[in-house]
Amino acid sequence: MSNQVATVRTDWTRAEVEEIYSRGLLDLVNAAAHIHREFHDPTEIQMCQLISIKTGGCPEDCSYCSQSVHNESPVMVEPLMPLDEVLAVARRAKRNGVTRLCMGAAWREAKDNAQFERVLDMVRGVNDIGLEVCATLGMITPKQAERLAEAGLYAYNHNLDTSEEFYSEVITTRTYQDRLDTIEAVRTTDLTVCCGGIIGMGEGDSDRIGLLHRLATLDPHPESVPINVLAKYEGSKLESADEVDATETVRMVAVARILMPESVVRLSAGRDKMSESDQAMCFLAGANSIFSSERNMMLTSVSECADHATDKAMLASLGLRARD
Numbered sequence: 417m418s419n420q421v422a423t424v425r426t427d428w429t430r431a432e433v434e435e436i437y438s439r440g441l442l443d444l445v446n447a448a449a450h451i452h453r454e455f456h457d458p459t460e461i462q463m464c465q466l467i468s469i470k471t472g473g474c475p476e477d478c479s480y481c482s483q484s485v486h487n488e489s490p491v492m493v494e495p496l497m498p499l500d501e502v503l504a505v506a507r508r509a510k511r512n513g514v515t516r517l518c519m520g521a522a523w524r525e526a527k528d529n530a531q532f533e534r535v536l537d538m539v540r541g542v543n544d545i546g547l548e549v550c551a552t553l554g555m556i557t558p559k560q561a562e563r564l565a566e567a568g569l570y571a572y573n574h575n576l577d578t579s580e581e582f583y584s585e586v587i588t589t590r591t592y593q594d595r596l597d598t599i600e601a602v603r604t605t606d607l608t609v610c611c612g613g614i615i616g617m618g619e620g621d622s623d624r625i626g627l628l629h630r631l632a633t634l635d636p637h638p639e640s641v642p643i644n645v646l647a648k649y650e651g652s653k654l655e656s657a658d659e660v661d662a663t664e665t666v667r668m669v670a671v672a673r674i675l676m677p678e679s680v681v682r683l684s685a686g687r688d689k690m691s692e693s694d695q696a697m698c699f700l701a702g703a704n705s706i707f708s709s710e711r712n713m714m715l716t717s718v719s720e721c722a723d724h725a726t727d728k729a730m731l732a733s734l735g736l737r738a739r740d
């Protein structure tokens with residue numbers, strides 16, 4: 417094995433990303449695995465938990481999302497959760513080995529109102545419990561980002577979802593630039609950025625390459641990069657999109673790992689469709705975080721995820737462990 421240390425770069429050219437993306441899968445995974453071992457403890461997987469603090473009724477038209485008012489969906493609209501309920505979930509999560517709690521609200525943007533104040537209280541409370549706190553509240557201003565940071569937020573999630581070229585096929589109520597502006601607002605603070613994408617929405621390889629290229633040329637890289645596979649559901653505009661083979665997820669993880677060696681790559685929605693050996697390939701290729709849940713549900717309530725005990729058993733069987 418070479419002793420060469422990979423460098424962290426944000427000046428990747430599209431041609432370089434294309435070349436990496438196009439490699440034979442096992443060569444790609446091998447290269448990614450070496451880089452992963454240079455930058456991370458490969459036996460350690462961070463367990464995160466998602467909690468939908470405000471569900472459904474979102475005015476945005478993201479085609480993939482069961483919480484949009486534009487999509488028929490089985491998801492019931494629920495108001496912003498009470499603070500004590502969120503803290504109870506956070507305490508249980510911590511007892512179950514979770515170290516990061518991601519709180520999602522189905523808002524187009526955060527407004528400066530009593531609900532935002534309650535979210536700030538949630539951030540303070542979850543932080544006091546000793547968990548990394550991540551929030552995803554839609555678009556935010558630099559001032560709101562600052563207030564979240566002061567309350568103890570660790571990360572702000574705002575995904576780029578796909579390539580700029582394909583974006584309008586998926587969402588029409590905001591632009592790619594809106595996304596980049598919010599990420600920039602977050603970067604005016606000490607908050608870390610969680611930013612990734614979704615595959616399986618009918619995009620082509622060039623869109624996946626475009627997404628990875630955009631993420632890898634953000635300066636600095638997002639500290640956290642979730643790779644999601646579309647969770648299809650009946651009535652969704654993307655109901656008939658092609659199934660994603662596990663090897664495609666492995667490829668995305670591996671390329672993300674090579675391009676962004678220091679980032680935590682999170683195997684996110686869609687993991688419920690993967691066998692343990694598929695997931696093992698992703699861990700080999702550099703994924704070092706999973707979402708685990710007590711409710712068997714991911715954020716959008718249409719994608720299941722394994723419960724904590726099942727995940728811990730899987731990690732143990734692979735010689736891995738949950739990060740403390």
Ligand code: SF4
Nearest residue numbers: 474476478481484522
């Ligand atoms: S992904 Fe977020 S912004 Fe888009 S519809 Fe769903 S909740 Fe709203």
